[in-house]
Amino acid sequence: MHNLNKTIRCAFVKSLPVMAGYIVLGTGFGILLRSAGYGVALAFSMSILIYAGSMQYVGVGLLAGGASVLTTVLTTIMVNARHLFYSISMVDRYRNTGKYKPYLVFALTDETYSLLCDGDVPEACDAARYWFLVSLFNQCYWVTGSIVGSLLGAALPFSVAGIEFSMTALFVASFSEQWLTHKDHFPAVTGLVSTLFCRIVFGAEHFLIPAMLLITFVLTVFRNKNEVHDE
Amino acid sequence: MNEMVLVCVMAAVTFGLRALPFLIFRGRTPKYISYLGEVLPPAIIGMLVIYCLKDIQISSTPFGLPELMAAVCVAGLQAWKRNSLVSILGGTIVYMLLIQAVF
Numbered sequence: 001m002h003n004l005n006k007t008i009r010c011a012f013v014k015s016l017p018v019m020a021g022y023i024v025l026g027t028g029f030g031i032l033l034r035s036a037g038y039g040v041a042l043a044f045s046m047s048i049l050i051y052a053g054s055m056q057y058v059g060v061g062l063l064a065g066g067a068s069v070l071t072t073v074l075t076t077i078m079v080n081a082r083h084l085f086y087s088i089s090m091v092d093r094y095r096n097t098g099k100y101k102p103y104l105v106f107a108l109t110d111e112t113y114s115l116l117c118d119g120d121v122p123e124a125c126d127a128a129r130y131w132f133l134v135s136l137f138n139q140c141y142w143v144t145g146s147i148v149g150s151l152l153g154a155a156l157p158f159s160v161a162g163i164e165f166s167m168t169a170l171f172v173a174s175f176s177e178q179w180l181t182h183k184d185h186f187p188a189v190t191g192l193v194s195t196l197f198c199r200i201v202f203g204a205e206h207f208l209i210p211a212m213l214l215i216t217f218v219l220t221v222f223r224n225k226n227e228v229h230d231e
Numbered sequence: 232m233n234e235m236v237l238v239c240v241m242a243a244v245t246f247g248l249r250a251l252p253f254l255i256f257r258g259r260t261p262k263y264i265s266y267l268g269e270v271l272p273p274a275i276i277g278m279l280v281i282y283c284l285k286d287i288q289i290s291s292t293p294f295g296l297p298e299l300m301a302a303v304c305v306a307g308l309q310a311w312k313r314n315s316l317v318s319i320l321g322g323t324i325v326y327m328l329l330i331q332a333v334f
Contacts (some may be wrong), residue, residue, distance in 0.1 A: 017319050042238070052241075084248055088271065089275065105246075117275070161330060172306055173315040181272060190277070195282065196281050202285055208282065
């Protein structure tokens with residue numbers, strides 16, 4: 001039997017690592033949007049409808065600059081192409097999630113992905129509902145942050161310089177955890193080295209798409225080696 | 232009003248990108264995609280780590296030292312306690328101390 005209270009509790013605990021980061025980054029987005037002259041209604045709409053961190057930061061620039069629809073479409077594709085990558089690796093895991101699937105797909109941000117990509121589900125919890133709640137809690141933090149930032153403007157009472165590192169820390173912690181649980185470190189090393197290589201070759205602005213292609217290429221070429229290794 | 236149009240465009244394209252692979256592989260998942268589903272997660276997390284650190288300047292002060300030291304703390308805490316919340320809190324506090332008080 002699935003236990004709803006336990007599912008909610010486990011999902012909340014699982015989402016906690018994202019809480020600080022999302023509230024802070026959401027607040028940063030709200031402040032940025034406010035400084036561009038837009039109010040809390042737009043902050044709320046963007047965080048509810050778009051729900052993609054870096055895209056919303058870029059989006060403030062598009063709105064303020066009066067970008068055309070075509071520019072907006074192309075920029076969104078460039079900034080968010082990496083989400084194709086996340087979805088491809090979740091096709092199997094999210095296959096039988098029924099009524100939760102549309103929201104699970106919509107809410108697959110970098111951070112939610114890093115929490116759920118291991119596919120683990122606590123005992124006695126319904127998998128689809130558990131993933132749904134983790135995704136929903138995360139979006140709640142993000143929306144809360146955006147509203148707070150938009151209302152607060154730049155009037156923060158104390159220095160929180162550096163708190164944005166919590167997002168980096170989340171990915172480093174996920175990386176370490178995956179390293180500790182997987183025997184085969186080839187995919188992890190491939191991701192790290194390919195991206196580092198592309199960052200050096202293509203520069204800080206344009207390395208993500210080449211990195212995704214290189215990672216896919218390397219993992220494809222070494223597919224047989226990997227499968228043999230797993231057995 | 233024009234803002235809302237652009238917001239909806241961004242929302243639609245973002246959702247479209249997230250949904251596309253699920254639409255393409257609606258039926259049975261090809262073996263190759265299942266394979267990618269197994270090996271991509273650790274690779275993507277590695278990519279995101281580098282992505283977060285992309286703006287570090289290693290040729291000028293502080294040479295990315297606060298980020299690297301804090302990241303080592305996170306990895307060390309994770310190996311020791313196996314609790315992401317502890318690792319993230321610890322690493323973030325170390326980073327804030329480093330950039331506010333040391334560097």
